[in-house]
Amino acid sequence: MKSDNSSDIFFSKFSLKGNTALITGATGLLGPKHAQALCMSGANIVLTDLNLDTLNNLKAKLEKENYSGQIYTYVMDVTKEEDILKISKNLKADNINIDILLNNAAINPTTSSIQDNIRTTRLENFEQLRWDQEVAVGLTGTFLCCKVFGSDMASRKKGVILNISSDLSVIAPNQNLYKQKDLPENMQAVKPITYSVIKTGLIGLTRYISSYWADKGVRANALSPGGVYNNQDKEFVCRLNDLIPLGRMANPDEYISAVQFLCSDASAYMNGQNIVIDGGRSVI
Numbered sequence: 001m002k003s004d005n006s007s008d009i010f011f012s013k014f015s016l017k018g019n020t021a022l023i024t025g026a027t028g029l030l031g032p033k034h035a036q037a038l039c040m041s042g043a044n045i046v047l048t049d050l051n052l053d054t055l056n057n058l059k060a061k062l063e064k065e066n067y068s069g070q071i072y073t074y075v076m077d078v079t080k081e082e083d084i085l086k087i088s089k090n091l092k093a094d095n096i097n098i099d100i101l102l103n104n105a106a107i108n109p110t111t112s113s114i115q116d117n118i119r120t121t122r123l124e125n126f127e128q129l130r131w132d133q134e135v136a137v138g139l140t141g142t143f144l145c146c147k148v149f150g151s152d153m154a155s156r157k158k159g160v161i162l163n164i165s166s167d168l169s170v171i172a173p174n175q176n177l178y179k180q181k182d183l184p185e186n187m188q189a190v191k192p193i194t195y196s197v198i199k200t201g202l203i204g205l206t207r208y209i210s211s212y213w214a215d216k217g218v219r220a221n222a223l224s225p226g227g228v229y230n231n232q233d234k235e236f237v238c239r240l241n242d243l244i245p246l247g248r249m250a251n252p253d254e255y256i257s258a259v260q261f262l263c264s265d266a267s268a269y270m271n272g273q274n275i276v277i278d279g280g281r282s283v284i
């Protein structure tokens with residue numbers, strides 16, 4: 001029989017008590033789940049996104065769950081370095097240091113937004129303005145947050161960065177998923193090129209940071225979720241399910257344990273990796 005002590009040691013590795021985690025793009029579909037994951041582990045959290053009301057609604061919801069940590073909200077556009085610096089300064093003025101940075105913000109093309117934007121998503125017609133806007137959020141935004149908060153972590157010799165990528169960091173999109181009947185090829189909507197480029201770029205960024213600040217006690221990893229079920233079009237869901245060995249999309253809360261692992265000392269020796277959680281889609 002193991003003593004109770006061993007389970008204490010086991011759980012203490014997952015504990016984030018006394019740590020503060022900042023989440024970008026916190027109020028979308030997965031952001032609140034990441035927030036819940038970190039709150040459950042005892043962290044204080046800083047929720048950031050573009051809209052204060054939505055942030056405060058999320059804060060109120062989490063506070064009802066009576067977690068032990070503090071919850072702060074800030075409007076922060078990840079494409080604006082001056083916004084990020086200002087928030088970092090405000091947090092410091094309140095003696096709040098960011099120990100964990102969870103880069104989650106993205107302009108996420110949904111199935112319906114892809115299908116509403118027939119032709120504009122196709123590579124032949126893809127506008128540079130859209131490229132710039134999407135890269136600015138998903139890739140440049142992550143770089144800027146790493147620059148500001150990661151530099152501070154390095155100076156304090158302590159920190160964890162978790163970049164939210166996607167299964168499309170390791171596989172190409174299957175454009176058949178978005179095909180609509182009775183439309184010619186040049187009218188078919190596709191998953192935008194930006195998504196693959198951004199999500200794959202995040203893996204390079206993660207690897208870069210993993211060696212850059214390793215001697216400063218800062219490690220970085222990426223989490224690559226597969227598609228999350230969110231009442232998408234039935235035909236899309238059926239087609240996607242057929243590509244996934246587990247036969248279904250993810251539930252939004254199926255990344256909670258991975259976030260807790262990757263942000264805590266439970267993963268202390270993991271650095272520069274991309275953890276793909278996709279029901280097996282990328283291995284067949």
Ligand SMILES: NC(=O)c1ccc[n+]([C@@H]2O[C@H](COP(=O)([O-])OP(=O)(O)OC[C@H]3O[C@@H](n4cnc5c(N)ncnc54)[C@H](O)[C@@H]3O)[C@@H](O)[C@H]2O)c1
Nearest residue numbers: 025027028029030077078104105106108166225226227228
């Ligand atoms: N939902 C999925 O099926 C899925 C699958 C794999 C990976 N992902 C990734 O997980 C992350 C979260 O996905 P989601 O489904 O919650 O997306 P979402 O679109 O619901 O949420 C993204 C959030 O980012 C915010 N955002 C957009 N531009 C911003 C900016 N300039 N500054 C700050 N915040 C900004 C949005 O306001 C939104 O709240 C994304 O990186 C996404 O690519 C999602």
